[in-house]
Amino acid sequence: MFVRLGGRVGRLVSAVPNIERPDPVCRLRKVKGKTVSVALSKQQYEWLAAAIANWRTVQATLKAMQQLSRGVLFTTLPDTQRRKRLSKKVLGIT
Numbered sequence: 001m002f003v004r005l006g007g008r009v010g011r012l013v014s015a016v017p018n019i020e021r022p023d024p025v026c027r028l029r030k031v032k033g034k035t036v037s038v039a040l041s042k043q044q045y046e047w048l049a050a051a052i053a054n055w056r057t058v059q060a061t062l063k064a065m066q067q068l069s070r071g072v073l074f075t076t077l078p079d080t081q082r083r084k085r086l087s088k089k090v091l092g093i094t
Contacts, residue, residue: 024039024040024041025039025040025041025042025044025045026038026039026040027039027040027045027048066092067092067093067094070091070092070093071091071093074086074091
């Protein structure tokens with residue numbers, strides 16, 4: 001069904017409101033350096049938000065594990081002779 005909108009012809013998705021269809025949520029992402037808009041349903045958006053939160057939690061856990069590993073590596077194994085100690089910032093232990 002088409003409807004005239006201010007002199008232009010526009011496409012009307014549904015003449016009767018559909019209660020079962022959830023309102024789409026717009027999400028932006030990058031594809032080949034360009035920003036692309038993706039319409040998601042509410043369930044898709046919630047699932048994606050939870051997945052992103054989980055990914056960030058995993059990244060924080062991995063960062064902490066890497067810091068612990070570097071700390072153990074540089075304190076327990078023999079190192080080269082240095083005039084002054086490496087700082088925690090240099091070792092990535094901060």
